[in-house]
Amino acid sequence: MNNNSIEFRKLEHLLVCNYCDVEYKKGTLLDDVELIHRGISNCDLNNIDTSIELFGKKLDAPLIVAAITGGHSKAREINKNIAKAVEELNLGMGVGSQRAGLLNSSLIDTYSVVRDYTSSLVIGNLGAVNFIEDGWDEDIIDKSVNMVDANAMAIHFNPLQEAIQPEGDVNFKGIYILKNTIEDYKKKYKNIPFIAKQVGEGFSREDAEILKNIGFDGIDVGGSGGTSWAAVEYHRIKDENLKNFSKQFLEWGIPTAASILEVRSVFDGTVIGTGGIRSGMDIAKSMAIGADCCGVALPILKAALRSSDEVINVLEKMIKELKTVMFLVGCDSIEDLKKSRYIIKNELKEWISSK
Amino acid sequence: MNNNSIEFRKLEHLLVCNYCDVEYKKGTLLDDVELIHRGISNCDLNNIDTSIELFGKKLDAPLIVAAITGGHSKAREINKNIAKAVEELNLGMGVGSQRAGLLNSSLIDTYSVVRDYTSSLVIGNLGAVNFIEDGWDEDIIDKSVNMVDANAMAIHFNPLQEAIQPEGDVNFKGIYILKNTIEDYKKKYKNIPFIAKQVGEGFSREDAEILKNIGFDGIDVGGSGGTSWAAVEYHRIKDENLKNFSKQFLEWGIPTAASILEVRSVFDGTVIGTGGIRSGMDIAKSMAIGADCCGVALPILKAALRSSDEVINVLEKMIKELKTVMFLVGCDSIEDLKKSRYIIKNELKEWISSK
Amino acid sequence: MNNNSIEFRKLEHLLVCNYCDVEYKKGTLLDDVELIHRGISNCDLNNIDTSIELFGKKLDAPLIVAAITGGHSKAREINKNIAKAVEELNLGMGVGSQRAGLLNSSLIDTYSVVRDYTSSLVIGNLGAVNFIEDGWDEDIIDKSVNMVDANAMAIHFNPLQEAIQPEGDVNFKGIYILKNTIEDYKKKYKNIPFIAKQVGEGFSREDAEILKNIGFDGIDVGGSGGTSWAAVEYHRIKDENLKNFSKQFLEWGIPTAASILEVRSVFDGTVIGTGGIRSGMDIAKSMAIGADCCGVALPILKAALRSSDEVINVLEKMIKELKTVMFLVGCDSIEDLKKSRYIIKNELKEWISSK
Amino acid sequence: MNNNSIEFRKLEHLLVCNYCDVEYKKGTLLDDVELIHRGISNCDLNNIDTSIELFGKKLDAPLIVAAITGGHSKAREINKNIAKAVEELNLGMGVGSQRAGLLNSSLIDTYSVVRDYTSSLVIGNLGAVNFIEDGWDEDIIDKSVNMVDANAMAIHFNPLQEAIQPEGDVNFKGIYILKNTIEDYKKKYKNIPFIAKQVGEGFSREDAEILKNIGFDGIDVGGSGGTSWAAVEYHRIKDENLKNFSKQFLEWGIPTAASILEVRSVFDGTVIGTGGIRSGMDIAKSMAIGADCCGVALPILKAALRSSDEVINVLEKMIKELKTVMFLVGCDSIEDLKKSRYIIKNELKEWISSK
Ligand SMILES: Cc1cc2nc3c(=O)[nH]c(=O)nc-3n(C[C@H](O)[C@H](O)[C@H](O)COP(=O)(O)O)c2cc1C
Ligand SMILES: Cc1cc2nc3c(=O)[nH]c(=O)nc-3n(C[C@H](O)[C@H](O)[C@H](O)COP(=O)(O)O)c2cc1C
Ligand SMILES: Cc1cc2nc3c(=O)[nH]c(=O)nc-3n(C[C@H](O)[C@H](O)[C@H](O)COP(=O)(O)O)c2cc1C
């Protein structure tokens, strides 16, 4: 493994995320959402139904493991552990960027391993910037879908990460090219849903409008509050000047709660709330303000480095909390939860009043 | 006394409340209510009339001792001490949940003792969840009323407490059943008022509308800011996982001030402001924003564990403060106080602007 | 001097004010008023005119020494020091409550001394509560006016102070009696202006309306933020229970900035902003939001206990600051300052939006 | 060099600024502006165009070095270092107040040195107060323009600084005289643009309206948040009373963000955002809320005391950050940036809602 290879970089990302403090200080702003206790409840806690349908699959809770990894030796085990957990709990998962697998076929099984362990929802993952810079097309998508028998395909947008990486691809000009590529893929291959996914800085309302026009079926807001890519790169960078530079952007981005509200205000498709989701309370609040499902990466990564059971523990704890919150806000079902009243306070209020 | 018996649990609750810090950190939000000094007063402090009529009884101040206990040896003394104080000051009181007395008739006198010491307002207490789970009916109510010669009957709703107790009853589905039960009781037995009572997490506006439809005459908001049931259970729980789980809910609930405003906005009946009421200032503010009376539990419990005189001291101090505040806001009577101007600040403002 | 005599109490007040921290923690809310820098100024700092006319007298700055003392040996010197300073700077002053002088004619010269040193504006001082409780009439007013050859008469309202003093007069019921008394005095004796004066807890909008009806020509808001009477009494009280009681009211009252805004919103007469005025910036802000003049007590008391020159120093410093602020907000005259734009922030905003 | 001479004072200013903490504690309020991440970017970071046209000159970034110095030995080197950097990066610069050069022709080359090193935009600098107090006219302007071959002329307004300096010129009355002087100069000499410049306390909306009427082509808001002149003078003053006096004004002034918004709301000409600009993020925010260009003094002064390369480093870092921010908010050009959506929070919001 070469020091400058994608593999090495991806492994370094994992280690930095596991050992360093890489989370935003400013939070997701979900703390500025207040769910309202229903003193009479009128629910049976043992019969709360948290199931949803996502991209044609039934999930037992509105919770997926967000895209994390693939493309190096350690990745195989992580993806296996996640897949086993997801199968056990009937949830969904994304694999990490499949570029390494496309460039080097010997790495394919670090992704495809997930299908040895789960038949649940699996979401593929490719980078938007490569469609512009490397001329990727519908055939590349097809290879990626087949690699993991993907039920849906996420295209990730990561301008901040690219801008801060010394080796970054920073040409996002002409992103509209994706419109044709997606249409071509759907015509030529399979009609699976496409998701635009941010990796931790969120999408704005304006973004959502463009993504809708491009033809995306879902948007994973990937907002600020959890893993900060500026922080991850900050820990990797040796050069003092570049380190200081990345420091300026440690807190850059749209907090997850704000991004959900912004995107939902103009987008009718599926909205996934990812970025700093750490509890069932966070999930409940995300759903109340407009998300259809939530995604979690960092805590799952840490658990998956240990075992599949650890992943199950983390996910189960969140689901139990979610159920209890639903019981307390008097919602039997996710549908009810999405319609429940909430209060928006403090900084988050500035976002909803922004014209 | 068996470790898992109701009696043992109830006693443990008392001890935890007496020795541990079980109060919400976030407060009642009554601090966000500002009463307005009237520089000319135009009152005689020695002739401030704090009396009210509550459920057909005249009280010398808008203050009752909230439901605390019954059903075990220690309870008898506590209830006696409270009853003596209440008689002395002509206030009112609630007894704790009467379930133990219904299940075990030898415990009845731990409740009925109150009638040996007071002819003031006494409010009975039963749990809403038992009407669903255990099929309780109007005859159970009658037994309970008779047990303490109750002037009014409180039905408590405690979904959070039940959800966090490992041994909790968590089926609140079908709460509308109470409509018939209450009607039947009133027809078959006595036309006394019924109060829906939360135990520390508050009722919302939506709750109040349903409670009105069910036919409740009064609502005791039992809001957040004082005793936190998640905190009480947190201290009792040994298992590390369950302990952590309860921790997530330590601050859950609608602050008392918010709950008073929410309930009053849709409910014309009697509103009792309980939860974190700790001073005459708190009472005055509660009345100004919509309550008809206030209830206090925790400080009274602590005093009642010592003596009846201690209970009197605590209550008298609050009443003296209330009178002074009324003098300073230029209100001779509770009726005036309820019409006085006030300012709502900070977080509480978010609640009144919530649609 | 007897321990329970007015004289002894008044002296104790002076000493507590001089040695203890008796000021409100919450401030005057003048910090929530932002004056707006005028970058071009268009003024000559050496020709800023701070003079005003107050109750028929020309003052060189909108600044008077608020009512402080009279009625005991130490008072004579204090009043002398203040009078000399006021004469030197051509400002105005109030004497303290004249009740002691009315009750004991040997104490008269502790008040009348001011006329040996100044021909500037002097304001007499009587307590509103005595007109109710002791049946005072227009003849009492006449005696008081003559005692200091008063240019105006202040009637102070101090319900909080009375409520907290164990020996307090707490019957303010029937304050409307003042309407006739003032009319009678004006008819029978002299047509001088009457000022309603709070001593540190402020007047509300409702108060101002009543005071207008009673016939007051001016209102000295005497708001919260400076000397707290609950704090003064707190330091004097020995009994632990009473001490704790007074503690509850340490922060009670309408902050000076809020009181100026409230009173000005309904009252066209003269408004004096007293309570926590500590700098020329405070004066400038008070004038901008509606005051016609400001009053200062505590810092003057401390200076007057030393010398007349010290009093001059304190006052001159404030006036120099006031001039500089006027220069920076581009106002040549007090009239201009009263029309200058300002911003209201934070808590003070709650007051102006209160209905 | 005499201790009281302008030269000595100017040198002392430099040293105080270099060694002491002279910056406002309250900040520029640019932190209350939130730019909105655009997750899709749709820009190529390597092709972001930050160029603007300012006063007829093309600049490679919307950034000039604000007026700092001239008139003493050290000034020559500082101006040389700045000029070299500005030439290298194709930006603009202002020279310090040219009064010393006008009074003493041997000091002229401490200003004119800039033209030995740059043909970029150079802005001359004179004090508004001298046109009133010393009767300066269009010929003085002509001499100043010629001294540095100025492309534009800044007239600085510094009432606070003058008010606090014991030796200050404090007569700003009759500032309208500038209208004729500027007209006369333009008619008789050259039609170059005139800029009204504050030195760190900001211009208000009312100021901007007057400056427009006087005929200024541009306004450099020179707002609060960076160098505080009260702080600079505070460090210079020895006398304890004067020191305390200046302390009252350490935080006086309109924060830069507020001043940009105020000025832009009524002024169509060129707006320069100076005062506390310390990063490319600050520049981007200033442009988004209404500035056409930004100016920086303090960090440049510190760098210029070392070398020209240091100045280049500071400026380049800011430009790189600006480009990255533009990439992240999806703006290819400054024109786009000026139209991008932003959120205004907290205290800054009070300014825009002020009538
Ligand atoms: C180690 C690591 C690797 C990641 N790799 C990818 C990736 O390849 N593709 C992608 O779309 N997102 C990737 N993400 C972003 C996550 O999917 C998620 O959006 C982000 O971490 C925010 O969620 P969190 O706060 O729960 O970690 C990665 C995150 C982590 C921590
Ligand atoms: C030890 C203890 C026991 C309680 N038991 C009951 C009960 O049996 N029934 C009930 O309706 N409320 C019960 N409560 C709730 C109180 O009536 C009250 O609503 C709550 O404690 C909030 O008031 P506080 O902050 O003044 O304690 C109990 C409270 C305490 C502290
Ligand atoms: C020692 C002392 C005595 C006072 N006595 C009187 C008084 O007799 N009559 C009165 O109207 N106000 C009296 N006041 C109140 C002051 O006039 C003033 O309203 C109040 O102290 C608030 O101003 P400050 O914060 O500048 O002290 C007294 C204040 C002090 C400190």
Ligand SMILES: Cc1cc2nc3c(=O)[nH]c(=O)nc-3n(C[C@H](O)[C@H](O)[C@H](O)COP(=O)(O)O)c2cc1C
């Ligand atoms: C040492 C020093 C000298 C200055 N001299 C002048 C001057 O002569 N003329 C002027 O218009 N501004 C002058 N300024 C003000 C600056 O141009 C600028 O408006 C102000 O310092 C705020 O910017 P900053 O926070 O980046 O320092 C000077 C600033 C400093 C620090």
